[in-house]
Amino acid sequence: PRLGHLPYALSAMSTRIQIRSLVKVFGKGQAAARAVDGIDLDIDPGELFFLLGPSGCGKTTLLRMIAGFIDPTAGSIRFNDKDVTHAPPNARNTGMVFQSYALWPHMSVEANVAFGLKVRKISEPERSKRVLEALKAVQMDAYASRKPTQLSGGQQQRVALARAIVVRPDVLLLDEPLSNLDAKLRIELRSEIRRICKSSGITTAYVTHDQKEALSMADRVAIIRAGKVEQLGTPSELYRRPRDTFVAEFLGETNFVPGVASASGESILVETSAGSLTAAKTEHAPTAGDVVCSVRPESVRLVSPGTPGALDAKRLETIYLGETAQHLVELKGGVRLKVAELNPAEFRLNSSDDAVAIEIDPQDVVVLARGE
Numbered sequence: 001p002r003l004g005h006l007p008y009a010l011s012a013m014s015t016r017i018q019i020r021s022l023v024k025v026f027g028k029g030q031a032a033a034r035a036v037d038g039i040d041l042d043i044d045p046g047e048l049f050f051l052l053g054p055s056g057c058g059k060t061t062l063l064r065m066i067a068g069f070i071d072p073t074a075g076s077i078r079f080n081d082k083d084v085t086h087a088p089p090n091a092r093n094t095g096m097v098f099q100s101y102a103l104w105p106h107m108s109v110e111a112n113v114a115f116g117l118k119v120r121k122i123s124e125p126e127r128s129k130r131v132l133e134a135l136k137a138v139q140m141d142a143y144a145s146r147k148p149t150q151l152s153g154g155q156q157q158r159v160a161l162a163r164a165i166v167v168r169p170d171v172l173l174l175d176e177p178l179s180n181l182d183a184k185l186r187i188e189l190r191s192e193i194r195r196i197c198k199s200s201g202i203t204t205a206y207v208t209h210d211q212k213e214a215l216s217m218a219d220r221v222a223i224i225r226a227g228k229v230e231q232l233g234t235p236s237e238l239y240r241r242p243r244d245t246f247v248a249e250f251l252g253e254t255n256f257v258p259g260v261a262s263a264s265g266e267s268i269l270v271e272t273s274a275g276s277l278t279a280a281k282t283e284h285a286p287t288a289g290d291v292v293c294s295v296r297p298e299s300v301r302l303v304s305p306g307t308p309g310a311l312d313a314k315r316l317e318t319i320y321l322g323e324t325a326q327h328l329v330e331l332k333g334g335v336r337l338k339v340a341e342l343n344p345a346e347f348r349l350n351s352s353d354d355a356v357a358i359e360i361d362p363q364d365v366v367v368l369a370r371g372e
Helices: 059-067 110-120 124-137 153-165 183-200 211-217 236-242 244-251 346-350
Strands: 017-026 031-041 049-054 076-081 093-095 171-175 203-208 220-225 228-233 255-264 267-272 275-280 288-293 300-303 311-320 323-330 337-341 354-361 366-371
Touching: 017 059, 031 059, 031 228, 049 183, 049 211, 059 093, 059 171, 059 203, 076 311, 076 366, 093 153, 110 124, 110 153, 124 153, 153 183, 171 183, 183 211, 203 211, 203 323, 211 236, 220 236, 220 244, 228 236, 244 255, 244 288, 255 275, 255 337, 267 288, 275 288, 300 323, 300 337, 323 354
Parallel strands: 049 203, 049 220, 093 171, 171 203
Antiparallel strands: 017 031, 017 076, 220 228, 255 267, 255 288, 267 275, 288 366, 300 354, 311 323, 311 354, 323 337
16 A cells, blocks of 8 residues: 655654765774765755665765764764764754664564653653554554564564654664565565655655665665765766766666767767767766767667668677566677667567667767776
8 A cells, every 4th residue: 555645743844964074984093994085965855865885885884973873083964054963863863764673572563663752751642642643654553562573574664664753853864774675575665665754854864785776766866985975966867877987887787888089069979899879968978088988778779780870780699588688789899788678579589680780879878988
């Protein structure tokens, strides 16, 4: 069942998070490691903001500094106009959802959710009302009397989310909350978590290393690499217009084709060993010298050999996946491309003729500096 809007009582005042020149160094001397290296970020009020990156990039350290669990080495963190850089967690009014759920096994679901309200000395009638609202928001009100050990992993994660939002936090922080769940359940809970966060209006920072999770849920994403923000933008901006090869490769599959670029009116012409590729000019694209073109597999179209303007190729293999087929083709000069074909043509799947040609729209060719 789909979740509706949260009750008005659960809504929080939206908070802007401002992070300036934030640094965290672990250790001293030669053993010192900069886990977070001078990050600047603005997270807008009510935004569902993702920190995405590979393991060890510093994203969880950054989240824990926002929460107050780790003290920064340098820099500042502000919630609206309040400096919380060195404030303890209990002075920040944040709600945290951990990867491990962190539910007390001896307490009922209701008691787990109510715990934060008891600490805040909320009266019993108000506490009961807010706990019920939070459990309804995550569709767990029917399980209020159960113990966490009687719940599935997905149900436990919902309870952890209810416990975080029931205190009406100014900021909600989620640390890889779906990583312990199976693939099907992760997909189901993505939309529910987004709906809860957006309906409540709570400013949310969400850490993950799962690209699909970030692309499907986030308002904006900061890709973190070695303690720095590599690129910041909406999911579509990052996927369609990566600024370097790391971002292009990290956010899904892509083909890299090296070449030499030259400006051609409003386009960029890239000469490669496979032939000429035309790309649209963008703000950050180099227009001269050695470059590499990033082309997503789904952007490559298979056409008949000899099609005007197309590049002739040889189909090396095809993997049929039902709604799609994955082809590997080789162009002149030994350049190999992965091609994703939606609703693949029957004749191509059964054909023994490996001669094909490819077309790529200039808007789908992203020109990047070589070596980045």
